[in-house]
Structure formats: C-alpha cells, structure tokens
Amino acid sequence: MAWALVPVVLGVLHASGVLPLQLLERLEHLVYDVRLRLTLPHTLDERIVIIDIDESSLERVGRWPWSRDKMAAFTTELFERQGVSVVGFDLVFAEADDSSGLKSLQQLSRGPLKDDARFAGEVDRLVPELDFDARFASALDTQNAVLGYYFTSDRDGKGRGALPAPVFTPQQLGDSALRATEWNGYGSNIDVLARAAPAAGFFNAMADADGLVRALPLLAEYQGRYYESLALAVYRSLLGGADLMPAFASAEADVGERRILRGIALRHAGGRAFLPVDDQLATLVPYRGSGGPLGGSFRYVSAADVLTGQLAAGSLRGKVALVGTTAVGLQDLRATPVGRTYPGVETHANVLSGFLDGKAIYRPDYGPAYDVVQMMVAGLLLAFSLPLLGAGQALLLGGVVFAALVGLNGWLYLGFGLALPLASALAVVLLVTALDMAYGYLTESRTKRGLAQLFGTYVPPELVDEMLLAPERYSMQAASRELTVMFCDMRGFTAMSERMEPVQLQALLNDIFSRLTQAIRAQRGTIDKYMGDCVMAFWGAPVPTPQHAALAVRAALDMVKSVKLLNTQHRASGLPEIGIGIGLNTGSMCVGDMGSDIRRSYTVIGDAVNLGSRLEGLCKVYGVEIVASEATRMQAPGFVWQELDRVRVKGKEDAVAIFCPLGEPGALTQDQKSQLDQWHQALASLRAQDWAACDTQLEALCAAAPENPVLAWYRERLAQLRVLPYQPNWDGATRFDTK
Structure with a gap:
C-alpha cells in the first residue's frame, strides 16, 4: 500500500505545481490531442472563407510580397464586387512599397531636375497613381478590414511599424495587471496603412513544449497595455465594433497586482457575448478538421482568382474573408494536433468559427485543483483496495476507475467546453495498478528501461x-x-x-x-x-x-x-x-x-x-x-x-x-x-x-x-x-x- 501511494503523491505534487513533471505534461498534451481528434466535427463552415496566397497564386501573380497597387485591387474586389462583410489579413505590411519608382522620380524632381517645373508637375500628377501604399490605404479606408501584426520577445525589444490602439490600459483596469503573455517588441504595418485600417490584431500563436499549436492568445501585454488578437479583432468588427470588458475572477485587487481574468465580455448592438480564457488569456483552438484546402472545414479560394476577377460577382457576399497563405516558402504552416503542416490562417478561422457558434474550449483556473481531487480519490481508492483483491478483480477495478475518469472528463469537455486535466489521473491509476501487480519486475528493470528511453531515439x-x-x-x-x-x-x-x-x-x-x-x-x-x-x-x-x-x-x-x-x-x-x-x-x-x-x-x-x-x-x-x-x-x-x-x-x-x-x-x-x-x-x-x-x-x-x-x-x-x-x-x- 505504501509503494502504491508514491504515484499518488507524485501526481499531486505535479498537479499543484510543486514538482512539475515533463513526462506528465507531454502525456497531458497527448491525451488532449486524442480527445480533440476523436471529437472533430469534420463539417464545412460556410460563413468563413480563406483567401489563399497559394503556390498557384505565386506562379500566376508573382513572388510575394505583391505590390500594393495589386493589394488595393485585391481589397476592392473583395469588398465592392464580392461583398464580403469583413476581411482579416493574416499578413503584415511592414515596409513601404517603392516598386512604382515614384520615390526615384521625386528624388530627381528635388535634385538634378529641380529647375524643370514641367517635370515636377508631371511627377505631382503621377503621385496618386504611383503611390501604391496610398492606393492600398484608400482601399482599406472606411472598409471593414482588419490588418495583422505580430509581437516578439527578442533581446533588443525593438518595435517596427504602427501599433493599433490597445483594448485595455492600466487606467481602465484600475492600475492592476492581467496574467497575460508579455512581449517586448513587435512588427506592425507601416503608418499609412495602420491609420487607414479601422482595426488590427496580432496573429501570434502559442506553441507548447512539443512544438504543437493548441491555443491562441486573445490578449497580449506590451508595455503595460493589452492588445487583441486577429481573431478577436475580426469578431469585434463583425459585431460592429463591440466594446470589450474584462470579467475578473475576483472583484478587487491592489495596485500593481496581477489579476486572474475569467473571460472577456463583449457588448454590441445585438446583445452580449462572453469569451472564456485561461490563465494566459488564451483560448484553445476548436479545430474542425485536418486543415488545408482539402480539409473540408473552410472554403479555400486562390488569391489569384480574386485578384484577376475570375470569381462570379457576389459569390462571397456576407462572408468573413481571412487572407493567408499555404505556400511552403512563405513559412506560415504550423504543427498542430490535427496536422503537422497546418495553415496558420486556418487556426484563426477555427477560433473565429467557435466565437460565431458560441463555442469555446478553455482550461479553467481551477483545473489544477480538480486534478488534485480526482487523483487523490482514484489513487487512494486503488491503493487501499487493490492489495485486498485478486489479480482479475484488481484489473477489473482499475479498468472501472480508468473508464469513469475518462467518461467524466469527456462529458465536461463536450457539454461545457472544459478542457480539464486527465492524463495525470490516468497515469496514477495505471501506475498504482501496475505497482500492485508487478512491483518486483519494475524495480529490477528500472535502470535498463531508463537508459533505453534516454538513448533510444538517438542511437541504433x-x-x-x-x-x-x-x-x-x-x-x-x-x-x-x-x-x-x-x-x-x-x-x-x-x-x-x-x-x-x-x-x-x-x-x-x-x-x-x-x-x-x-x-x-x-x-x-x-x-x-x-x-x-x-x-x-x-x-x-x-x-x-x-x-x-x-x-x-x-x-x-x-x-x-x-x-x-x-x-x-x-x-x-x-x-x-x-x-x-x-x-x-x-x-x-x-x-x-x-x-x-x-x-x-x-x-x-x-x-x-x-x-x-x-x-x-x-x-x-x-x-x-x-x-x-x-x-x-x-x-x-x-x-x-x-x-x-x-x-x-x-x-x-x-x-x-x-x-x-x-x-x-x-x-x-x-x-x-x-x-x-x-x-x-x-x-x-x-x-x-x-x-x-x-x-x-x-x-x-x-x-x-x-x-x-x-x-x-x-x-x-x-x-x-x-x-x-x-x-x-x-x-x-x-x-x-x-x-
């Protein structure tokens, strides 16, 4: 009985954060991934369309980035001829577009040809046509467009481009701070585009230790201010610019104290919405399928077809368009639990689809406490019961407890969107049962198994x-x-x-x-x-x-x-x-x-x-x-x-x-x-x-x-x-x- 309690103690220490165990963390990820894949809906969400800068688009239009006059025509086509409701760009336009040659002409008019008034007049006349950035900005202006940008945590903490206005400031939060992902740098869009677009959101993902993207942050902190993600910004734009309000787990906090945010409340003309978040202000991605143009979750449209006007007018009317890429060379393919080369833009589409369905998957802040309770109940029951039973009865009891934990966890996941811990409790059940039945074998072969685990992936x-x-x-x-x-x-x-x-x-x-x-x-x-x-x-x-x-x-x-x-x-x-x-x-x-x-x-x-x-x-x-x-x-x-x-x-x-x-x-x-x-x-x-x-x-x-x-x-x-x-x-x- 005493040795059977060892896994219970270790599991509780792990769940409470006193002794984190990487193996259990990886196992938790594995269990989550299996549960996710078993519950994928595999249905098409017709409300969202992904405009794909794919390999075909690069072949037909040219290598990325495309000139901003093309992006202006692209945006105009989406809004005016296709009639989309919102366009979100999973892209960043961090540099000015000088491909038209306007900058060189202006330098000539101010330099060698400054005395040629006719030349200067021609240059001024060509500015509206050759200022590609201004043309793109004009296409974005007054439209329901959301630009993308990203945060970084490099050593220099540099910022590039123009950030949008934060959704929360310390003053709005009563000088308290949220438990958010912190960044010290960013890469955003050039000023003329940032001022023209009504909204912008960051498109950073959150990769776990195994490199898989399971969650996307909804808010991020930069210099004490909080900014919204691309999916949240697109959702707010779709709701007509809904107001954000923090929903705290506790009512009051001291100045400077980091507070636990239970969720984000949205107030808009059509009512209210609530988006639950975890302790990193993130939501788990409610994946719909395997991803990509053939994944069946979202309609993919080649960006070249949009730019060249090959789509019938109004074929995208009323839809939310997310512009991204599946081209390998543009490096926006991510490893996810449902696909190792998953388009990054589709992760945002999945989160947005969950918002529209009123469906959210999140890890509640009481998850560790729930994990401790289930491990103690299951582990103590087995530790004190198994030594009194025969081999067959012990296996049956272990199986029943195992199935009960899985069933309860699945019910909470499917019914309430709660991604509660499970792997550690299952590991405790298996270990207690295994120790009771094969303790001698396990202790004798422990050193050899450990060595094989350490070197098995490296050497023949x-x-x-x-x-x-x-x-x-x-x-x-x-x-x-x-x-x-x-x-x-x-x-x-x-x-x-x-x-x-x-x-x-x-x-x-x-x-x-x-x-x-x-x-x-x-x-x-x-x-x-x-x-x-x-x-x-x-x-x-x-x-x-x-x-x-x-x-x-x-x-x-x-x-x-x-x-x-x-x-x-x-x-x-x-x-x-x-x-x-x-x-x-x-x-x-x-x-x-x-x-x-x-x-x-x-x-x-x-x-x-x-x-x-x-x-x-x-x-x-x-x-x-x-x-x-x-x-x-x-x-x-x-x-x-x-x-x-x-x-x-x-x-x-x-x-x-x-x-x-x-x-x-x-x-x-x-x-x-x-x-x-x-x-x-x-x-x-x-x-x-x-x-x-x-x-x-x-x-x-x-x-x-x-x-x-x-x-x-x-x-x-x-x-x-x-x-x-x-x-x-x-x-x-x-x-x-x-x-």
Missing part, C-alpha cells in the same frame, strides 16, 4: 542493446571526447518546395531522411538532429568506437549511393532529383545532454563541430558530394582520398587540408588511379606557383574528365592566380569568409 537499437549489458557505464552527462561529426544537406530542396504540394513534399522528405538515417545507423552512427533539410550525426558516443572516422566515411559513401539509387527511381517516376553535400570532421568535442528545462537533446558542440558544418558548405564550391578534414582522412586510411585544397574557413585562421573519399582501393580502375596521381601533381604545381605546368596538367585531366566540377573550379582559380606576382610565403590556401 543494437547500440542500445550493448549499453544495456552494462548500463552503469553510460550517462548523458557532458564530457569531452574525440569523435567524428557529419553534416549532410540536401540540394534542390528549395526547388522541390516550390513545385510540390506540402503533403507530397513531406512524403518525399520522409523517404529521403529514412534512407539517409538507415545508412548512418548501419555504421553505428548517432543521429543528433534533423534541421530542415539537413541531418546531423556523430560517431564515437555514447558507445566508444575506436574506428569512428572510418565508420563515418563508409556511412557517407553509402548515403551517396543511396541517393543515386533514389534519383534513378525518381527519373523513372517523374519526380525531381536531389543531391546531397556531406561534411566530415574528426576532433575533440563536448558530448552530452544539453538544452533548456523545456527541451533537451543529446548533442555535440565545439570548434570541431563548427568546422564539420563549414566543410559541408564547401561541397557546393568544389562540386563534390563529400568533403572531409585531414583529421578524418588520417584516421580512415582504408579509403582512397583525393585532396581538394587547403582552406581557411570563417572563424579559423589556420589552413585546413580538405579531402574527398573516392571509395575503397579496389573500387578504382587503373585509369582513375592514374588521373588521381595526375591531379595531385597539378595541385603540387599550383602550390609551387608553377602556373604553366599546372595549366598543362589540368588540360590533360579535363580532356579525360571534361565534366569534373573540381577541374572546372581550379581552371577558373588558375586564371585568377596566374596574373598575380610570385608570393614567397604563399601556402596555396583558399579563404572562405562565409559560412
């Missing part, structure tokens, strides 16, 4: 099995060790992202990453992280491996072969081909568990790691797929190496010799070996500043291999060097000042 399973044989030898504590690091970057990713749909691009990237990861793990490599289209890995930790450099080189060669095979398949199926660049370096690095309290990872840092990253970038310069340092080459003698150059990379003054592995000795033909010898002679002639000999040798090599990119690069370099005078102290190194 076979290495984890080795570590489990002597778990006491391994920890995630930082240590300095000699390792080999790899950086692998994909080439052609940008072109792919412009031509492929997000789902198709995601599937392609997953396939490529899976192949590269298999090659790394097959050679006992540890995956450090995935960074966009880049993979970082290292060898020699957590399991010490003397041959770490050779294993890394072999993995790199296997990755090149795997990508070539993949490109063969792509050519046959019509998919785009890709290339990769791999940088390898061996040296002393710091390896261990690093990060913040919110997110940590098992990674490597140090000067040797930075050099590996720089070498990966040199693959593009020399046209090869692998660039390795001399330290890696010296520890991997079982390969044939081609020396590429000596370089001074950014951040290092000492020259570093770089090499490209060509394969194992038996893989090269006699002609290839002869050309390699000839290449090293040409390199020696270059460094000796014997330009004539080097030129002759490069000509011979180019005749044998005319498409070799390394030779082409050196011929250009030779043409630049041979015009320079003889330099007695020249070491032949190439300097690179960019990363």
Whole structure:
C-alpha cells in the first residue's frame, strides 16, 4: 500500500505545481490531442472563407510580397464586387512599397531636375497613381478590414511599424495587471496603412513544449497595455465594433497586482457575448478538421482568382474573408494536433468559427485543483483496495476507475467546453495498478528501461542493446571526447518546395531522411538532429568506437549511393532529383545532454563541430558530394582520398587540408588511379606557383574528365592566380569568409 501511494503523491505534487513533471505534461498534451481528434466535427463552415496566397497564386501573380497597387485591387474586389462583410489579413505590411519608382522620380524632381517645373508637375500628377501604399490605404479606408501584426520577445525589444490602439490600459483596469503573455517588441504595418485600417490584431500563436499549436492568445501585454488578437479583432468588427470588458475572477485587487481574468465580455448592438480564457488569456483552438484546402472545414479560394476577377460577382457576399497563405516558402504552416503542416490562417478561422457558434474550449483556473481531487480519490481508492483483491478483480477495478475518469472528463469537455486535466489521473491509476501487480519486475528493470528511453531515439537499437549489458557505464552527462561529426544537406530542396504540394513534399522528405538515417545507423552512427533539410550525426558516443572516422566515411559513401539509387527511381517516376553535400570532421568535442528545462537533446558542440558544418558548405564550391578534414582522412586510411585544397574557413585562421573519399582501393580502375596521381601533381604545381605546368596538367585531366566540377573550379582559380606576382610565403590556401 505504501509503494502504491508514491504515484499518488507524485501526481499531486505535479498537479499543484510543486514538482512539475515533463513526462506528465507531454502525456497531458497527448491525451488532449486524442480527445480533440476523436471529437472533430469534420463539417464545412460556410460563413468563413480563406483567401489563399497559394503556390498557384505565386506562379500566376508573382513572388510575394505583391505590390500594393495589386493589394488595393485585391481589397476592392473583395469588398465592392464580392461583398464580403469583413476581411482579416493574416499578413503584415511592414515596409513601404517603392516598386512604382515614384520615390526615384521625386528624388530627381528635388535634385538634378529641380529647375524643370514641367517635370515636377508631371511627377505631382503621377503621385496618386504611383503611390501604391496610398492606393492600398484608400482601399482599406472606411472598409471593414482588419490588418495583422505580430509581437516578439527578442533581446533588443525593438518595435517596427504602427501599433493599433490597445483594448485595455492600466487606467481602465484600475492600475492592476492581467496574467497575460508579455512581449517586448513587435512588427506592425507601416503608418499609412495602420491609420487607414479601422482595426488590427496580432496573429501570434502559442506553441507548447512539443512544438504543437493548441491555443491562441486573445490578449497580449506590451508595455503595460493589452492588445487583441486577429481573431478577436475580426469578431469585434463583425459585431460592429463591440466594446470589450474584462470579467475578473475576483472583484478587487491592489495596485500593481496581477489579476486572474475569467473571460472577456463583449457588448454590441445585438446583445452580449462572453469569451472564456485561461490563465494566459488564451483560448484553445476548436479545430474542425485536418486543415488545408482539402480539409473540408473552410472554403479555400486562390488569391489569384480574386485578384484577376475570375470569381462570379457576389459569390462571397456576407462572408468573413481571412487572407493567408499555404505556400511552403512563405513559412506560415504550423504543427498542430490535427496536422503537422497546418495553415496558420486556418487556426484563426477555427477560433473565429467557435466565437460565431458560441463555442469555446478553455482550461479553467481551477483545473489544477480538480486534478488534485480526482487523483487523490482514484489513487487512494486503488491503493487501499487493490492489495485486498485478486489479480482479475484488481484489473477489473482499475479498468472501472480508468473508464469513469475518462467518461467524466469527456462529458465536461463536450457539454461545457472544459478542457480539464486527465492524463495525470490516468497515469496514477495505471501506475498504482501496475505497482500492485508487478512491483518486483519494475524495480529490477528500472535502470535498463531508463537508459533505453534516454538513448533510444538517438542511437541504433543494437547500440542500445550493448549499453544495456552494462548500463552503469553510460550517462548523458557532458564530457569531452574525440569523435567524428557529419553534416549532410540536401540540394534542390528549395526547388522541390516550390513545385510540390506540402503533403507530397513531406512524403518525399520522409523517404529521403529514412534512407539517409538507415545508412548512418548501419555504421553505428548517432543521429543528433534533423534541421530542415539537413541531418546531423556523430560517431564515437555514447558507445566508444575506436574506428569512428572510418565508420563515418563508409556511412557517407553509402548515403551517396543511396541517393543515386533514389534519383534513378525518381527519373523513372517523374519526380525531381536531389543531391546531397556531406561534411566530415574528426576532433575533440563536448558530448552530452544539453538544452533548456523545456527541451533537451543529446548533442555535440565545439570548434570541431563548427568546422564539420563549414566543410559541408564547401561541397557546393568544389562540386563534390563529400568533403572531409585531414583529421578524418588520417584516421580512415582504408579509403582512397583525393585532396581538394587547403582552406581557411570563417572563424579559423589556420589552413585546413580538405579531402574527398573516392571509395575503397579496389573500387578504382587503373585509369582513375592514374588521373588521381595526375591531379595531385597539378595541385603540387599550383602550390609551387608553377602556373604553366599546372595549366598543362589540368588540360590533360579535363580532356579525360571534361565534366569534373573540381577541374572546372581550379581552371577558373588558375586564371585568377596566374596574373598575380610570385608570393614567397604563399601556402596555396583558399579563404572562405562565409559560412
């Protein structure tokens, strides 16, 4: 019974905030996500339409941002011809539009042509036509438009553009403060647009520790004033500019005290509305479906169709239009519980749809107290009952308590919109039941399971099995060790992202990453992280491996072969081909568990790691797929190496010799070996500043291999060097000042 109470005590400490447990927080997110996905309505809200700056729009109209005269025509089309009721822009217009050339003409009229009155008059006459910002502002003026902007929390706390008027000031709140998300900077619209638009709202999202967006703040604090979100601003505009009033949990507060806001009350001509919020003044997003043009929750209309007038007049009459983007290159796709590439504009559409339905999902401020009560009731019931029951009866009681907690939570969620905690209580029920039935097994295998959980996502399973044989030898504590690091970057990713749909691009990237990861793990490599289209890995930790450099080189060669095979398949199926660049370096690095309290990872840092990253970038310069340092080459003698150059990379003054592995000795033909010898002679002639000999040798090599990119690069370099005078102290190194 005493041991069964341990999960109850831990759960209560976690729920009360005395001992927050990240695992339970993540589990809470998981339970919430499952509950959300099971209750999605999957219905179309015809009141809201999303005007999508999609890939098709960028192809037809041009790259973003579009000129403001086009935005003026776009806005006029929405309001006057289509008859929308409100337009909300999930965009920010932070810079003036000088694309018309008006600024240059005005400079001429005030400068070289200031005495030409006729020219000055023509410029003045063209101002209304060429001042694109003013034209856009004129289209926004007197219309029911809501501009977007964002807050930041950077180190400098800078503000850019013009903020709208706050909805609450300290004076309106009686000099007390709200428990809101605080920001110290912002990026807003230029003044002429901000003054023309009747309203504006910030479009910041709130990503949880796992990176998923589950909530949107309705209010945010900046310099003691409180500003409304885009969804709230659009909703107020739709209600004719409803007045906002705070609804506090307590009636009075001392000056400067932070008060708990229970919700936001709206008063408008048609009545009143109440929007409940959590302790961060946020509301959970009531997602309707999987998101995107094919998600079925909202109608998506291509922005190009609106701009070119291809929609029938009045087809959007009376609707709320939210202008946003699903184009991958514009980076407004978010990870959410219902989709990993979810359009950011649709999160605001979901919140607005909930407002219109009178539906809100929120975490009430008494959630922790509710969690404590349910854990204590369920946990104590099981702790004192299970030891008195047999195995079958104990499992039945545990199941009944589990189902009761789930049923009660689901009823409160569906009936009242209360997102109350559940995961911790379920975890307590499961743990108490498991401890009662398998305490001995759990205590004996605790160390091995913990080690597997720590390293299982980083290293191959076979290495984890080795570590489990002597778990006491391994920890995630930082240590300095000699390792080999790899950086692998994909080439052609940008072109792919412009031509492929997000789902198709995601599937392609997953396939490529899976192949590269298999090659790394097959050679006992540890995956450090995935960074966009880049993979970082290292060898020699957590399991010490003397041959770490050779294993890394072999993995790199296997990755090149795997990508070539993949490109063969792509050519046959019509998919785009890709290339990769791999940088390898061996040296002393710091390896261990690093990060913040919110997110940590098992990674490597140090000067040797930075050099590996720089070498990966040199693959593009020399046209090869692998660039390795001399330290890696010296520890991997079982390969044939081609020396590429000596370089001074950014951040290092000492020259570093770089090499490209060509394969194992038996893989090269006699002609290839002869050309390699000839290449090293040409390199020696270059460094000796014997330009004539080097030129002759490069000509011979180019005749044998005319498409070799390394030779082409050196011929250009030779043409630049041979015009320079003889330099007695020249070491032949190439300097690179960019990363």
